[in-house]
Amino acid sequence: MKYTEQELVVLLKQRKDFAFAYLYDHYGAALYTAIINMISDKIFAEDILQEVFLKILKHIEVYDQKKSRLYTWMLQVTRNATIDIL
Numbered sequence: 001m002k003y004t005e006q007e008l009v010v011l012l013k014q015r016k017d018f019a020f021a022y023l024y025d026h027y028g029a030a031l032y033t034a035i036i037n038m039i040s041d042k043i044f045a046e047d048i049l050q051e052v053f054l055k056i057l058k059h060i061e062v063y064d065q066k067k068s069r070l071y072t073w074m075l076q077v078t079r080n081a082t083i084d085i086l
Contacts, residue, residue, distance in 0.1 A: 008023065008070065020057055031074060035049055035052070038079070052078045
């Protein structure tokens with residue numbers, strides 16, 4: 001199944017497990033690449049990616065579709081988490 005960004009956000013805010021899996025499947029590689037561009041350790045990057053997805057799930061309620069696209073917001077979460085962990 002394919003979801004629009006708006007549908008996905010609604011499902012994530014409802015804490016649907018399948019929506020989180022969908023999010024990871026469709027955005028995980030791109031966010032991992034963003035982390036790898038900041039650090040070179042692949043294993044450490046995988047750990048950071050896990051932390052990033054936990055932060056996204058935990059803070060999805062503050063995401064505002066009027067301010068940015070979902071990917072843009074997640075990329076900012078990724079950058080901030082990577083910097084914080086480093």
